Amino acid sequence: MQTPQLDQTNLSPLAFQTIYTDDDQLLLQGHLSGETITNQTLEHPIFEQCIFENMMLTDNNFYRAEVSDVIFKNCDLSNCQFEKAGFYRVQLINCKLVGTTFDKAFIKEVQFDQCNLNLANLNEAKLTKVTFQASRLTEINCMETALKQVKFTQSDLNNADFTNTNLRQLDLSTCQFRALRVQPFDIRGCHVNAEQALYFANQFLELRID
16 A cells, blocks of 8 residues: 655645635645634645644535545544545544545545544445554445455444445454444455354344354
8 A cells, every 4th residue: 555645844834725726726735734624615626745734624525625645634524525535645643534425435545543434424435455443433334335455453333334335355353343234245255253253143144142
């Protein structure tokens, strides 16, 4: 997996408001920090080679955003709309994304590290080389989502909805959940631990195991 391609030592301080004066709605090669930006609507904004740190970015509509070679650190992006967005070589570290929507987005070489994605939506999205590390993903919606080389590690997936999403070759063995919404054919070839295997046996085979 490629990490964001940016030279952090050469980034200049940048204010989010500069995106409104750029004809292409572009934020390029900047370090944004400590701002509060909420309830904004920007169609097809472009964030490229930037660091967003300690930013409050809640309830914004960034429809069809292009986000490439970007790091989000200690940011709150809860309830943002990234429908049909493109994320390429992005790191999100200790970020809050509760209720954030990535429906029909294309997400490639992206790392979610210690993030809170409870109630997030990734329906019909395409995820390639994406990792979720030590993150909270309870009640996320990943229906009809394409997963390729995706890793969930030490994350909470309780009540996540993977209906009509192929989990073949996915490793959930280090994750925790009391319930998972899947169809029996969705979990064929999925790697699970013994406790999870008992859960699926009871869920789909109606077996009683003493």
